[in-house]
Amino acid sequence: MGSLFSEVFLGALLFGAVAAAVPLLLAGLGEQISEKSGILNIGIEGMMIAGAYFGFLVAYSSGSLWLGFLGGALAGGIVASVMAILCVRLGLNQIVIGIGLTLGLEGLTALLHHVQFSRTYPRLPAADVLAIPLLSDIPVLGPALFRHHLIVYLAVALVFVMIYVYRRTQLGLNLQAAGDKPAALDVAGVDVVRTRTVAVLSTGALAGIGGAYLANIGAGIFVPFITNGAGFLGIVLAMLARGRPVWVLLGALLFGISLSLTTALQVAGINIPTDVIQMIPFLAVMIMLVAFGRRSSLPAALGIPYERGAR
Amino acid sequence: MESTTTPAGTVTDPIQAMIHRLLLTLGPILIALIIAGLILIAIGVNPLEYYGYVIKRGLLSPTGVQQTLTRMAPMLFIAAGLIVAFRAGIWNLGVDGQFLLGAVASAASAPLLAAVMPSWLALIIAFSLATTVAMAWSLLPALLKAYHGVNEIITTLMMTFLGVSLANVMVKLVFLDPGTTVPQTRTLPVEDRMFRLFDTTISSGLLLGLVAIIAVHLMMTRTAFGLKLRVVGANPRAAVHSGLGVPSLTIAVFAISAALAGLAGAVDILGVQGNVRADWNPAYGLAVIPAVFLARLNGFASIGFVFLLSVLSIGGESAARRIGVPTTFTLVLIAIVLIVLAIAEYADHRYQNARRT
């Protein structure tokens, strides 16, 4: 049974972990932007599945994965724009609209799938991977980490882009101010609604790309309810990360690895029900929270619509 | 969210206000139906026909409306639990986990108990077990919130993910019914379940649900305890300043909210389902959470919205089958209704302010 854990297999497990982590990473980074700016974006699951469906539709009909991601970003952005208009501009309850969008888009995409694909179940060809020279030849780690589609590397790079944006740019300051004290941002001459709108739209685009990745590369096909709660995991990741992108990355990897662990243990023939293994990451996080349960530093204005000059 | 709840003694005359609310609900629903109708037309279905069936089954047909009312029971309990939490500023998004564990607890105990004691006693014990388990499940988030200020949205979401898995493990491994190969708990015989109202198929859970949500409403709006919870929710520092025991109140809120979610599970199992099957998760919370917000955390309004949800899901299933639309369209319909209602709410709010100046 030792022979089972060949390099190839370990490589595949890790590869799987990364593949599973990418959508969570994108969702988490996206959600983080909204939360920084004071919007609790519960609609992200809906944005993801919209991106998954539309991204697949585009990729399938155009034959180009990149157009697919563009389509996914677009779809996610459009859903987000609804949220932006209703929750940011008009200040409607973010939870009502968020859950509403999620339910609606899960239903709608399932409906469209039924009308379009339920007889043919079209599938995409394998995504071409970009093997990074030298690195990709490292045993186990090479194939696991350095033989992915370009979008994966971009997703990881985004972590550092976001760190830069939050720490070093005016936009980063604006986002944080919009979340911690919108009135102060407003009187400083920056349009709070505009800033939060930008944040929500970015969230939608990233969630959409995450969904597109899930359908086009993760599965190679769209099936109803394919996101399976990944969006909600994204929300959890973003909140746990307390505004720090790196933690989103680590969190996403933790979940990805625990999924691969499930497979590994089974393949090793260890007779544990999957439900038990599924609990590991959540247990881990809860234990962390109990151990270092510091006051969670969420933005002061999170979930509170901004109305200029209101008392 | 406090600001939306009306303060002690409102000026407007209640009847008039009722009518106003009613119009403010029916109007948007009509608009929502029209929007959803366009989608139906797009996929080549006659909306009128579809809605006809929804109304007929969900609302008009005697047996149909009985189903509608029965399905309300667990949602009413969940709504009650959410109202307590949200009014106290606690974002308990973990109701689904608490619900499932309550369900499993009652399903695991009731059949065995009913075999050895009068069913009414078995039911009571099963109910209290469900309550206890659900409360216990909310203890960790409660303590973390009360003493470490750890945000409860994260912890309750986590505990829900955990709770769903745990419920499955329990069903598949611990409380498995030896009598069948199907992974499910023992089944409570129909005759031992909660009695049905008169000679209908309506579960008496409906009455319990109504009692629960009205009780909660009165508690939050009329009692000192409710006011204390609302103070904690609206401004925790003011609560400290006023000498309220914020940690203990916080824990109380979690306990009550989770208990009601657990009762929801028990009511569903002991009133209707009879057992819990592996991987069963109706996720009522997802639909009820927006509903209670639209009801402005008002118990009576919540009853109305839960009824609406119930009509749509029962009627939607029927209509979908008769017309050959996928049942997932019901989701779309519910979503559009929720969103349009929210927008109408806002428009009205604006109009009222404009008038007051």
Place this chain on the structure above:
Amino acid sequence: MTATSHQAAAEPIVTLERITKAFPGVVANDNVDLQILPGEVHVLLGENGAGKSTLIGLLSGLQQPDSGSIQIDGTQRAINSPRHALSLGIGTVFQHAMLVPTLTVAENLLLGGPWWERPRKERLREKVDEISKSLGIAVDLDAYAHDLSLGEQQQVEILRALIRDSRVLILDESTSMLTPKGIEELGSLMRRLVNRGLAIIFITHKLNEAVSFGDRISVLKLGRKVGEIGPDRFKSLDKAELTTQIVEMMFGGQHSEDDAGFHKPNPLSTAEPPVLVLDGVTLESTSTAPGLNSVHLELHPGELLGIAGIDGNGQKQLADALSGQSRIESGSITLNGKRIETHSVGERRDAGLRYLTDDRLGEGTVSTFPVSLNFLLKQIGSPPYWRNQIERRADIDQHAEHLIQDYDVRTPSAHTPVGRLSGGNIQKVLLARELSDGAKVVIFNKPTYGLDLSNTVSTRQRIRDIAASGLGVLLISTDLEELLELCDRIAVMDAGTITGIVENGENARTEVGRLMVGLSQ
């Protein structure tokens, strides 16, 4: 007596014509005309709720007038956003702090730059240094805003307005949080600024500030402008005459500040045992707040003991420790004979301790709750307003109407969310709540901060009466005048230590003053 009576040489930068702004239940501004000229400090006076902050809101783009016109440099403008106001050169320091607590001072000052840019920290430093030098403001650019005292925060906000090189600087009650010394500095700062051609709108409730810093005074009353005193008349009159004229305008002369004359300590019956004793009360200092080091105080029945000191020297901590909102590390607190340092807030209140906080919106009230409930925030569940835990709305409302009457709270109704009231009226709600029923010791923290003159006078009278009725009163204030006017003894706090206690009398002012600036008696 209108602005047109005598026209200043320079052209007005801002001209308001027949400005009207209404809110649910109140007309906050009613046909207000106003001219803001360069080189002038234009003082806006008016009772609480007179409409001063609202007017400022309109000028700074937070709100739009219902009717009337605003002209900038003679051309009519609709100021539709704060951004727009800034671009027109109108910089505002608002009544309530407007800094992002989680950002550093530098980042706060940088807010508003083009979003795609890197924040220009270096350039900022130069600019700040230059301004600080010429105007004598000192700020630590790298400190986090939430670590600053309210006074320091106001300095940062003034600095922000100057960096944006505003032509009109608006200060809404900026002195309310400053020490006498700080107020003097702000006064001379304003003078230097107007000499450079800036126009300043200066809102205050303190007439002596108005007369000593102002060039022109406008008075608002119930949203209407009831009078203006131009520069030349300003100069021609001496302070006393000016004051009486203003009081005339504001109150038809029923009050004047003369009753703020010297206090004659009532012969203390020290024979009576102290009602409140603090012994070695100690509290660790935190990153954001000073602690308390072994504070010892004795308060006798009927005594009015003042706590003087520059804001942020542990007064808040002392109040919290007494009220039970924070636990003390060591020492004892004794309330007529009983040790209470381990009691909860509620128990201490029951024992007869009353605390009137200075943080009205933060902890004093629930801003979204109606005024009526805020009156009872500390008695939830107690009869007659609750009978076996059930709310008695009739009694609650009646009680509310009663207090609104007694304390002259200006509110549309007892059901109005308290957060909608003006700063001063919120304060009256708190006063009413704390004094409405029996107490043994009352702690006042900045009781008149933000109150207009008439309310200040009546509040101070209330405090006297309370002491006279035999209660012990602890009066924490940054307003030396107030302390000298009211107290029998004045303790001075510096960095969490009581540096001295002064019997009130002729040379109390100088002694306290020396202690406050860190000199010994």
Place this chain on the structure above:
Amino acid sequence: TAADVNTIAILTPEEGTDYGWNQQGVDAAKAAGEAAGVEVIVAQGLGYGDVRPTLRELAEDGANLMIAHASGYNTAAPEIAKELNVPVAIVDTPSALTPGLIADYTLSGHAGAYLAGRMAAKMSRSNTLGIVVSGEPPSWNSQSAGFAQGVKAENPDAKVIYAVIGPAAYSDAAGGKRVTESVIAAGADIIFGQGNGSSFGMLQAVETSKAGDGGKVLFIDVIGDKTAIDKGNLLSSVVWNIEPVYSAMIADLKSDTFGTKSYAIGLADDSVKLLKTPQIPDDVWTDVMAMRDDIISGKITVEPVFEATAVRAMMSDVQE
């Protein structure tokens, strides 16, 4: 009193367009109805929640027989049958048999799966076979077990790798692909896949990855026939034909013998059969067909195993 049957209804948890469990059920019901000249009401996509409302409505609409085509419906259906006295058919619950009211049809393709196992073992180049499932309902368990038994019988030292995607991962296509890829990487070159939406992910993995020896990976499907959407990796499928079962039910209803027996599918009447595809060499096919006859004749016996834990235990055994 011989009941005359003019309407039957079938209830399925998902849309009958999955080339699998739901589609086979719906198609079979239609065919059986056709044959018996009986109207068929199809209630599909009902999910795994409470179907009592639908059952009651269908009864109201005059269904003379309600086929509750999901193991999750086996509590609700009998209750409604008793409540309204309308015959129902349920799965996986032989114990519930009630004359005139409740019939059980326990569908198990374990024998077919056994043959698939034999075939796979013959054809595997790496002597490593993979079983990937999205959940562990009884009918799937028995086939997983059957497949493993077949492999073992054909080649005792062949490896069988068993992987469950995750709890209730029925629609988790991405998970299906991920897990299948891992199993392939672990050496499997033939995948026996069971899952609804997720099985398309498995198919995708098979189509887009290479076996250890760089060769093609093949896929064995269950219940349905995915030939229509095959891209050349479909080796076979354990195809179920439920029509005979439903026809028998209708017949029994008419002749008042309904509820007296459990129905089953099997190799004998080809209601369980292996799908023949071009991927299968003729010699292999003939051998397998011979084994089929041995099973029918009883020379080979295959015991169904329904409990998940037992199934997993078998796998680890097989592996040692």
